Amino acid sequence: MTSRWQAYRREALRDDLVAAFIVAILLIPQSLAYAILAGLPPQVGVYASLLPMAVYAALGSSSVNSVGPVAVVALLTAHAIAPVVAEGTPATAAALVLAAEAGLLLGAAALFRLDALAALLSTPVLHGFSTGAALAITLSQLPALLGSPARGFTAPELAASWWGSGVAGHALTAAFGIASLALLWWARGHARALLARWLAPQTASLLSRCAPLVVVALSIVLAWGLAADAKGLALVGTLPPLTLPLSLPPLDAALWWKLLPSAVPLALVTFVSSLAVSEGLALRRREQVDARRELTGLAAADLVAACSAGMPIGGSFSRGALNAEAGARTRMAGAWAAVLMALAMLLLTAPLAWLPRAVLAASIVIAVLGVVEWRAFAEAWRYSRPEFAVMVIVGALTLFVGSEAALTAGVALSIGLLLQRSASPHVARIGRVGDTEHYRNVERHEVQTFPGVLALRIDESLVFTNARRLVSAVDRQLAALPDTRRVVLLMSPVNAIDYSALEALRALHDLLLERGIRLDLTEVKGPVLDRLRAGAWDKWFRGRVFLSHHQGMLDAGGHGP
Known part of the structure; x- marks a missing residue:
């Protein structure tokens, strides 16, 4: 002292x-x-x-x-x-x-x-x-x-x-x-x-x-x-x-x-x-x-x-x-x-x-x-x-x-x-920038899109305030692309997912499955993936999870380019 x-x-x-x-x-x-x-x-x-x-x-x-x-x-x-x-x-x-x-x-x-x-x-x-x-x-x-x-x-x-x-x-x-x-x-x-x-x-x-x-x-x-x-x-x-x-x-x-x-x-x-x-x-x-x-x-x-x-x-x-x-x-x-x-x-x-x-x-x-x-x-x-x-x-x-x-x-x-901002998750359709592995919004950049594959980026955490809008947001994108055989969701901006969002993701998965469309996820963060596993999603999820979005887009079994 x-x-x-x-x-x-x-x-x-x-x-x-x-x-x-x-x-x-x-x-x-x-x-x-x-x-x-x-x-x-x-x-x-x-x-x-x-x-x-x-x-x-x-x-x-x-x-x-x-x-x-x-x-x-x-x-x-x-x-x-x-x-x-x-x-x-x-x-x-x-x-x-x-x-x-x-x-x-x-x-x-x-x-x-x-x-x-x-x-x-x-x-x-x-x-x-x-x-x-x-x-x-x-x-x-x-x-x-x-x-x-x-x-x-x-x-x-x-x-x-x-x-x-x-x-x-x-x-x-x-x-x-x-x-x-x-x-x-x-x-x-x-x-x-x-x-x-x-x-x-x-x-x-x-x-x-x-x-x-x-x-x-x-x-x-x-x-x-x-x-x-x-x-x-x-x-x-x-x-x-x-x-x-x-x-x-x-x-x-x-x-x-x-x-x-x-x-x-x-x-x-x-x-x-x-x-x-x-x-x-x-x-x-x-x-x-x-x-x-x-x-x-x-x-x-x-x-x-x-x-x-x-x-x-x-x-x-x-x-x-x-x-x-x-x-x-x-x-x-x-x-x-x-x-x-x-x-x-x-x-x-x-x-x-x-x-x-x-x-x-x-x-x-x-x-x-x-x-x-x-x-x-x-x-x-x-x-x-x-x-x-x-x-x-x-x-x-x-x-x-x-x-x-x-x-x-x-x-x-x-x-x-x-609540107003988070009520509607921003879902952007994305494409490949040139010969790179970067993917950006098709409405803002000149990009390449892949036939039969709808690539979307979820720009919000998925929680109860916006979870119900997820299915409708994806469905609107599908309406313009009726030949889609696979939907690939880029999940890197998603920092959290609660039970309401888990149920919404399951509803989207089942809806796409009925239409013969496979749902894949890319760049899912560890804590989000832990929550999905805790929700026993492996019992119903039939798609694949990729470490990088580019890898997911090039998946040969998923109708990539």
Whole structure:
């Protein structure tokens, strides 16, 4: 242990501490802002940034992913706890239960190796949801930005609340909010280039990412100097002493049951979005990410958050990218960031009480709009109109209905598209390319075909969704070639075959046999052949199996050329 610590201190400690310091600086305003976004006291975001980050550092997979409060998870949390809060449950208690449920679900997924569930949220669904969530979050922050008492997390809720309140805004609040928004927007686009005139490019990039802290510090000084609280400016207010309370979340069975339907999509989004962050950053650093360890780390972080007065957590791309850019070497950078943030909160509680909530709202708006990839919609429109439609529908539902409805619809639509694509196996008639042993689609290439032999390539795995179409697909090809004496199926693209497909293959074999046509298979993969043998197909199959398609076409006993 001593030697490992000495090696770490010699090779990575300094770099990890520098990265941790920079991330901790950014995390202070973000943790406060995202807690408020979720409808929770600001200190809850601080608690969710301490022990969870340290636990992920111990159990997670990514060396730079920074877990803690994030915008999308905060929005999902707000949607989930709103109904029970309206019934009288304290928001903090509901958030603890939700974090515990998400942690348990992620832990179960890790235990049973269900990391493949990440595929339920396809890229179009994620793009649509993240865009809709960014717009919904932006709208939800407009009241805080302008000083209106209106509240809402969807466009209709916000419009109704704003209309009902009859308050357009508060001049001083709007001044702080709009000025902060403008400064942050300018800094995002120009601060790096300006600093690069005097500093090294990497240093300039790191300092430009700390622009939110500069805006926060300026706003605190101005709010204090103007005694803005007496003029109606909403402030963060006095934070309680940093005590890090440790206890189990409320063990109220009724509350757990009410929040469980919301915990499922929350856990799924947490895993998928965090895994995307980890994998994206790992590609830049030429590292590997273990999906199961990501599940384990996120599960532990959520459970610790539930036991330390926190809120549901996720992985942050902005903080992770900053961590990587700052030179973090190991996951210990996350643990050090938690320690440094705790020290900062012990020292900065008094100044942070003067932080205007409008400034936090501005920082949220800039953060969420900065990560939206608008070009994805244009690319999807050109590439696949159905997937573009999924993106638009999910985004619109997130903005106008709610995140749970959007995610449910997105998963259903993605499954529907998958079933539609796989329902009809692509069967291509193929022929020989010149004097080679290559065979290609007759409709795309100039090829030779063999009299009496119908060569077909099955371009899908054969499963229950498409198995019933196999016979009809082959029969359509036979209708154009009535003199066929042998059908040769090239099976190399087939990676799997289930029982439904086995029965369909038997039906095709028997139909051809009745017509005096022999069915042969070529290039059958080992696992597929194992499944066929397990299905006792040797009791009814009368054709032959060839290692190569060319060998099958040249079979002298099968009416080849």
